[in-house]
Amino acid sequence: MERPELPLPQLHAFVVLAEELHFGRAAARLGIAQPPLSQQIRRLEDKVGHALFTREPGRVALTPVGHELLPVARRALSDLADGLAAARAVGSGRTGRLRIGFAASLALTVLPGLLRDFRQRFPEVRLEIREMTTAPQLTALRERTVDIGLLREPEEADRELDFRTVLTEPFVAVLSHGHPLAAGRTVRLADLAEAPFVLLPREAGPGLYDRILALCAGAGFVPDVVQDAVEWQTVCALVETGLGVSLAPASIRRIRLKGVAFRAIEPGAERTRVAVAWRKSDRNPLVAHLLATVSPQSQATR
Amino acid sequence: MERPELPLPQLHAFVVLAEELHFGRAAARLGIAQPPLSQQIRRLEDKVGHALFTREPGRVALTPVGHELLPVARRALSDLADGLAAARAVGSGRTGRLRIGFAASLALTVLPGLLRDFRQRFPEVRLEIREMTTAPQLTALRERTVDIGLLREPEEADRELDFRTVLTEPFVAVLSHGHPLAAGRTVRLADLAEAPFVLLPREAGPGLYDRILALCAGAGFVPDVVQDAVEWQTVCALVETGLGVSLAPASIRRIRLKGVAFRAIEPGAERTRVAVAWRKSDRNPLVAHLLATVSPQSQATR
């Protein structure tokens, strides 16, 4: 890439003069006096090394050289103007691209509303959403391959990342329809002590996994995890077959499966948090816009 | 067209920095010290209104705004560089476009050699040739719709145009094979006094027409023009049918028609001139190149 030789203001003057073919009018359009325009053109011609206009009395016309340069100059100027406008639009957060990682369990709850609201407010922004479990989201945020994470039970303190709770929800017991505990309206945790458990693997989201184990520990038992599955959808399907029971965030009630019953936990003080995560250092206005869209509604989902 | 906001040198620095992502190395590539580079970028960011790079210790990266602006800046810079090179090529006469008007009768004689020589010396020049009679050529030259004219018997003095004789050639009598005069090797003009004539219309080329009439007047008669035709080809065809005879520049011998005979004029001192014409004020180097290509060869065509 060479050092630029032609100043843009001179090219601008050149283009205007090529349109007017009259120094006086062109100068007026440029908002300057006529002599400076003559100078501009002269300097430009010196740099190009050839005359760009023929000046015969009463007739200003492009030379072949000028004719060659004109479309180039015109295009460069308008490209730069357009590009600048586009860049500013990105800077203002009116347009651009936002990459969002999200936990699969949120695809049925917070995510649709969030996308809808955001798209409504910023229709020109391209949203790239990719399903990932919690741990990969944190990695992706640090590696800058996503800009926003939607995840459960994040570690609180982080040097690079910030979190904000989007919602908290209680846990529910997931039971097969035929299970004896499905008869009541609620379930005490201790009642699940002897039941085999189906859970998401710890690697997928250590935070949530550890929360669930802590819950059980609080009720005096260590769950017997007989199976894991990477999707809540699959967990429910396994529960339906009678393989075991599960503990899950209440929002998975949205998964409607015939043979599966969800029962609130008694007493139910424990809640799981869904958070939005982003890089503290991120100055992308779209991140701020998205954070503004997920107003910190602590409202619970029963 | 708006007044340009972004100085090219800053955009250049921006592009280089975006490639290096390192102020020190980018400055070295630009051949300047590091602080000036920081300033350039800062000023550019001020004008854009948004940061173009994130500077975290040990890591320089493009912001979304910078990412948006980069391809635009790159393209504008390279377009301008290319366009400038192209314009200079045109200015040097190495490339460009040259519009040539020519009399149809020359399509068989001087034109092919001229085009061949010129194309050989300037292969990158686009030649646009258009067949026109003499008078329209002069008009087209004045209106700048052609740059070069190839014509017969131009007026000598002209305020705007210059001429140079390319070749001179004698006149020949055009006779049908069956014509009594076709029996001899030469023809005296006076022998044609009673014959009906076929000629080009005067409007097509007054110079040549008047020359022919002057020739006849010199031989003591006024030709009886019974028919005109805008192409020599057609004139020959009409002569072949026995409609009449004609007087023409010798080069139309190239038109080989079975039933047509060409006979030299006795004594044959009178010659017709073929000239190249151009605008005196034309500074297009291609015009000079073409004039140099048609070296003033006064050699006659018999």
Next chain:
DNA sequence: CGAGCCGATATCTCCGTGCGTATGGAGACA
């Protein structure tokens, strides 16, 4: 032949920019 139009030239001012050197400050690393 004088008036008017149009572009070039001369001269001056001012400001932005580009570049330098010197220095500061924040992380990273040993």
Next chain:
DNA sequence: TGTCTCCATACGCACGGAGATATCGGCTCG
């Protein structure tokens, strides 16, 4: 904690470019 790297900041200088006004010179036209 000291050092090194890397970028930002401060300050100064010089140049070019953009603008203005005044004037000149050529051409056209009434």
